[in-house]
Amino acid sequence: MLTNLKPQPADKILALMGLYKEDPRDTKIDLGVGVYKDASGHTPIMRAVKAAEKKLWEVEDSKSYTGLAGDPAYGTAMRDLVLADSVSADRVAAVATPGGTGAIRQAFELARMANPDVRVWVSNPTWPNHVSILNFMGLPVLEYAYFDAVNCVVDFDAMIASLQGVKAGDLVLLHGCCHNPTGANLTLEQFGQVADLLLEKGATALVDIAYQGFGDGLDDDAAATRLLASKLPEMLVAASCSKNFGIYRERAGVLMAISEKAETTPLAQGSMNYLNRQNFSFPPDHGPRLVTMILTDPALKADWMAELEEVRLGMLGLREQLAKELRERTNSDRFDFIARHRGMFSRIGASPEEVLEMREKFGIYMVGDSRMNIAGLNSVTVPILAQAIATTCK
Template identity: 40%
Template sequence: MSHFDTVSLAPADPILSLTEAFKADPNPDKINLSVGVFVDQSGVTPILDTVKEAEKRMLESSTSKSYLPMTGTPAYASLTQKLCFGEELAAQLQGRVASLQTPGGTGALRVAADFIAKNLETKTVWVSNPTWANHKGIFAAPGLKVETYNYFNSATLSLDYCGFLESLEAIPAGDVVVLHGCCHNPTGADLTLEQWEDVARIAASKKWIPLIDFAYQGFGDGIEEDAAAARIVAKAGLPAFVCQSFSKNLGLYQDRVGALHVVTDDASNYANVVSQLKISVRVNYSNPPAHGGAIVTTILSDEKLTEQWHAELAAMRERIASVRTQFVDALKAAGVERDFSFLTQQKGMFSFTGLNKEQAVALREKHSVYIVDSGRINVAGITDDNIDRVVAAIKAVL
């Protein structure tokens, strides 16, 4: 008998396990469209020039590897607040928004989940149907109940806005509603400015709490445009959580850099909220890693570096938009009868293709093209070198 005989085999992660299968595939022409990383035209996930310059400066100026505060540095908190809410609104929120550096956007979500489970009256969190595969696990981990609201019409492969609003109207007061700030993962179907105003109005009327997962700022329409959700909610005076990530827009995947902003509806609650966030951090990872946060701080505190980063981010965004158009055109030129034009209306790296699980499995097993069973693809993984093979494989499984 072993003390570990009671341990059962956990199910494989639906996305990361595909990366493992991809690496083990001996086919030299294999293509990975499952994992959510940006790649350039050559198929490489690049280190941005601004990041290299920031690291060069850090190497020359660093004097210590001592611990950071539990919440990260004040400079990081201030700069990420301004990026998220804009300078004017961030100034207005002073004394009401608690911000901390976290290990990636996932770390921000988990700290938020722990805080909600321990401190709020509600024990229910609502996520979109569909949503990022890790959302349910993150919020269930501290004992929260996870429910779903309507979001996407799988028949039309577009936003089900009427169903979405009906769901929001029915959510009980006090519950937490997870909303994708931009570049909805996995569908790529986003809300308009007017629709975000509707969301804020319903949240205020029904008194539920928005939690905005903000992982792709700058990958949709632009840095300022993509921040509309967080800014509209904050301007409405609503309590809210915003979970920010710099994995995608600064390419800091392995550095795990994120931020959690908790907007209180009453400044008198600020100190209590900060104290409880610190406890959540302390029992989880104690304090955040310094390197990635220092990169973000270095770039955002230098006007020229920030301007250069904006240009690099715009190039990434434009590449994704261009790939969408090329992909749709290539499918049509190849004689694929199904209409994929909806792909050009979606934003960010991800899209639902409408392919079913059997077709996704066939793509992997017969063509070494790796996509998630739901039919979600990472559009950024398509390059000039592999687009013809991707199109031929999809045509074959259809």
């Protein structure tokens, strides 16, 4: 049987990581993998996470299962963090999942369960794994216009025009903040217009929010998701704690389903529990429990928010420094968009050939579509990157 298997295409980012490791140059810069790194290139454990782990070690007295949906307190804490008071709590069902990716997969499964003929719309471009999962599941994928690759901004008119093709029962995937891979976000007003269009078409929004707190702050980054939740009768939200809590390997995600009426919430909850059972039975608990402890303990939450703000401001500082260095080297404002983008990523508009040239000549490792991880930089490497871009990108 196993001899019948066919080789699968390698993940481009993981392959890039391998090339980076093999490069002997001391000046090489890794801007590929989507993991936060501090100025020394290390992905640290946040102070509040360390404190919560110590406390958990002292008080935890069992490793038994929690439940198909995970600890209900985790769902409540994440609902409050992401949705706040934008929607009545009795309309929200929630399940813990293995990371944000698990939440996305379960969202697609839930949509297919509710509508076997569901079509899923994704932005062009989007996180590659969105499309990979949908293709693997055999679900129809449609793209809506999103990014102006020449000016590196959102092409909102083209986006609205392409979403005119949305039909009732379709699922439209939106990035809640810090769009991956472009770093270019809709304004709150534009999100409102998208909500109005989806309401008119009878489509359902799925919001992928994986970087809350990395862009403009915890509440500002959740504002679009909350606006959509307040305007739409139904919505799905896939949230990740990997980035803003720095617990990548703990796989802490959550899927929330907002029903039109509270009476429907138990049906959504039961269906989500069932899907968890079919796919992995019980979700991980260690990471979600740490998140719950942090969000429900005032002192831990305050320290977590303070450190998260340090991370956010650090990335903004790198963006501003890079934009300034490029302005000086190119004698133009061509790359000023980098300072306006938000989150870990920006797509800088370089061609695949230019990306390859930067890798070969300067040891700059970024994804072929020119997506770069801002968090892979520090104040010393920013000028090196700026020189490589200015020299290569004509």
